[in-house]
Amino acid sequence: MNTSQLRVVTHMCGFLVWLYSFSMLPPMIIAIVNKERSFFVFLETFIACFILGGAAWMATKRTGIQLRTRDGFIIIVLFWLLFSTISAFPLWLDDVLHLTFADALFEGVSGITTTGATVIGDVNALPRSYLYYRAQLNFIGGLGVIVLAVAVLPLLGIGGSKLYQSEMPGPFKEEKLTPRLADTSRTLWLTYLLLGVVCSLAYVIAGMPVFDAICHGLSTVSLGGFSTHTESIGFYDSYAIEFVAGLFSLLSAFNFTLWYVVILRRTLKPLLRNAELHFFLLTALIVILITAWQVWHAGMYNIPESLVHSFFLASSMMTDNGLAPLDYADWPTHTIIFLLLVSFFGGCVGSTCGGIKALRFLILFKQSRHELHQLAHPRALMSIKIGGSVVNDRVMRSVWSFFFLYVLFTVFFIWLLNMMGYDLLTSFATVAACINNMGLGFGETVSTFGTLNEGAKYLMCVAMILGRLEIYPVLILFSRFFWRV
Numbered sequence: 449m450n451t452s453q454l455r456v457v458t459h460m461c462g463f464l465v466w467l468y469s470f471s472m473l474p475p476m477i478i479a480i481v482n483k484e485r486s487f488f489v490f491l492e493t494f495i496a497c498f499i500l501g502g503a504a505w506m507a508t509k510r511t512g513i514q515l516r517t518r519d520g521f522i523i524i525v526l527f528w529l530l531f532s533t534i535s536a537f538p539l540w541l542d543d544v545l546h547l548t549f550a551d552a553l554f555e556g557v558s559g560i561t562t563t564g565a566t567v568i569g570d571v572n573a574l575p576r577s578y579l580y581y582r583a584q585l586n587f588i589g590g591l592g593v594i595v596l597a598v599a600v601l602p603l604l605g606i607g608g609s610k611l612y613q614s615e616m617p618g619p620f621k622e623e624k625l626t627p628r629l630a631d632t633s634r635t636l637w638l639t640y641l642l643l644g645v646v647c648s649l650a651y652v653i654a655g656m657p658v659f660d661a662i663c664h665g666l667s668t669v670s671l672g673g674f675s676t677h678t679e680s681i682g683f684y685d686s687y688a689i690e691f692v693a694g695l696f697s698l699l700s701a702f703n704f705t706l707w708y709v710v711i712l713r714r715t716l717k718p719l720l721r722n723a724e725l726h727f728f729l730l731t732a733l734i735v736i737l738i739t740a741w742q743v744w745h746a747g748m749y750n751i752p753e754s755l756v757h758s759f760f761l762a763s764s765m766m767t768d769n770g771l772a773p774l775d776y777a778d779w780p781t782h783t784i785i786f787l788l789l790v791s792f793f794g795g796c797v798g799s800t801c802g803g804i805k806a807l808r809f810l811i812l813f814k815q816s817r818h819e820l821h822q823l824a825h826p827r828a829l830m831s832i833k834i835g836g837s838v839v840n841d842r843v844m845r846s847v848w849s850f851f852f853l854y855v856l857f858t859v860f861f862i863w864l865l866n867m868m869g870y871d872l873l874t875s876f877a878t879v880a881a882c883i884n885n886m887g888l889g890f891g892e893t894v895s896t897f898g899t900l901n902e903g904a905k906y907l908m909c910v911a912m913i914l915g916r917l918e919i920y921p922v923l924i925l926f927s928r929f930f931w932r933v
Contacts, residue, residue: 453519455508460523461530462504468531469497471588472538479577486577489541497534518930524921528913532557535585539578550902557909558897559585561916562800564673564770564887567898567905571678576659579676583663586672589916590800591640591704639708640800644669647696654688664771668696671800673770673887682774687756693771694760698732701767701795723835724796727813728806735790736762742783762787767795768802770887777894781873784890788877791886792854802885802915804854808847811839815848853919858883861911868904878904882911 472494479487536556539547547555551567558565559582566582568574648665652658660676667674677683681693702725709718719725740758743749749757757773764771765787776784794803814832821830832839858879865875874891878900881889892899900908914922924930 455510456519457522457526458504459508459510460519461526462501462506462508464523464527465497465501465530465534466505467501468534469494469501471584472497474584475538475577475581478580479575482576484575484577485544486538486542486575489538490577490581492541493534493537496537521921521924521930524917525925528560528917531560531589532909532913535560538581545574545578548902550905551898554897554905554909555582556585557912558887559672559674560589561885561912562586562589562670562672562768562802563882563885563912563915564667565881565889565893565897565908565912566674566887567896567900569678569896569898571675579663580659582674583666583672583676586670586674587644587666590670590672591636635708636704639704639711640669642711643696643700643707647692647700650692650696651689654692655686656684656689664693668693668769668771669700669800671697671700671767671769671795671802671885673764675771679774680772681760682772682776685774690756690760690773693769694763697763697767697769697771698729698795700769701728701799701801703796703798704800705798706796721835724807724810727810728796731793731806731809732763732766735766735787739783739787742786743779746780746783748779762790765886765888766790766793767799768884768886770881772888776888777890784877785873788880788890791880791884792858794884802883804851807834808851810834811844811847812851814839815844850919853923854883857911857914857919861907864907865904868901870900870904878908879911882908883915885912885915 472490476487476490476494479485479490532553533556536549536552539545539555540549540552545552545568547567554565554567557563564586571579644665647669648661651661651664656664663674663676664681666672673680675681675683681690702719703722706718706722706725710716736755736759739762740751740754743758744751744754748754760771761773761776761779763769768791792803793809794805795801797805797807811832811834814834818830818832822828832844861879861883862872862875865878866872870878871891874889874893877888877890878893878897881887881893881897889897897905897908
């Protein structure tokens with residue numbers, strides 16, 4: 449990395465750390481209102497990030513800074529590493545919580561990557577400032593602080609397109625909502641915020657206390673899964689609350705560009721015409737019905753109860769939200785394994801979910817069907833279309849290679865956990881929860897991920913970040929050709 453490139457990266461990372469320091473203010477206010485000592489650890493984190501980030505930003509400030517593709521990848525990866533570490537500091541510095549650095553880092557990474565896996569055994573005992581802080585981590589990480597930062601980059605005289613394309617998930621990164629990137633990112637955040645407000649109000653109407661509703665609204669829309677209670681949504685023992693959680697898990701898994709167009713044009717036609725959304729909803733319906741049949745057949749619930757609980761948990765795990773009913777650990781093992789496998793599906797591209805994404809599976813499905821047709825009619829000229837658009841070879845290669853890498857890393861992480869002494873079920877469930885950013889474990893991690901040893905916690909931090917960044921931005925930094933001038 450040459451001097452000019454180092455200056456650009458330091459400048460941007462400094463600005464992002466300075467910007468992120470302001471996220472410590474809301475939990476500080478909550479700590480003051482509730483007279484909690486956690487105020488001081490949030491204050492310390494705020495001061496440190498404000499000063500260090502601001503100093504790095506101002507010291508490297510130059511005119512005519514150009515952000516290249518290479519810089520964008522470096523900043524994206526450093527951004528997640530820095531923010532994960534910063535997110536862990538309040539949890540680590542507070543002696544009352546008794547968290548090791550590995551525990552605090554795991555919780556911070558889990559929050560900012562919207563995984564929702566927790567090492568805290570008794571969430572009910574946490575001060576309110578931390579309950580809100582964990583939900584806020586989910587919300588900020590949901591759409592990506594990078595997208596928020598891009599909205600103000602024009603004010604700094606720096607083009608943000610490379611950052612935006614590196615952060616946004618899916619094979620169609622180049623699509624924009626509006627001609628100007630800053631307008632696009634602001635639009636996405638406003639849409640995201642609006643959905644969060646509606647979700648919180650729905651929780652209140654369903655009978656949830658206001659503070660809990662705000663926290664769950666933030667974590668549900670971000671598909672993060674952090675709850676204000678150890679028992680998660682099961683604490684409330686309410687069909688209405690489970691229905692709201694399941695419904696907004698699905699709605700939050702829609703492509704946010706679709707929501708923007710729906711709101712702007714005041715019509716549902718974009719939802720009715722989107723091929724990926726149709727495929728996602730059809731898959732969700734099949735998964736919910738299979739899950740309901742399995743728990744009913746096992747004699748756990750009657751038919752109405754089976755439908756309600758299955759709608760909630762299947763929607764939550766499929767979209768990688770990770771909120772859960774009280775007794776999900778008692779569900780049949782084959783049902784949980786089925787839902788863990790479904791968590792690899794995820795939601796739509798452009799949503800806050802993890803996993804491989806519905807669009808990629810739709811492309812793979814159509815490619816497989818295309819190959820069958822081609823074998824039957826070798827001389828026929830056929831093309832693969834999604835919503836009337838032809839899928840080009842570049843996108844096809846990207847989807848296949850991503851699918852291969854995703855499966856490869858999943859198997860690799862499972863093997864490593866198994867080598868550390870964890871049984872195969874625990875290893876599979878833990879890796880599925882982390883790399884898919886889903887958050888619900890099984891086996892030894894069914895109640896808390898605090899049962900993992902420190903090496904396993906650091907390993908799963910890597911899995912969560914790889915899943916959130918969709919592997920490529922991290923891998924490319926380890927390639928020799930990337931660093932060639």
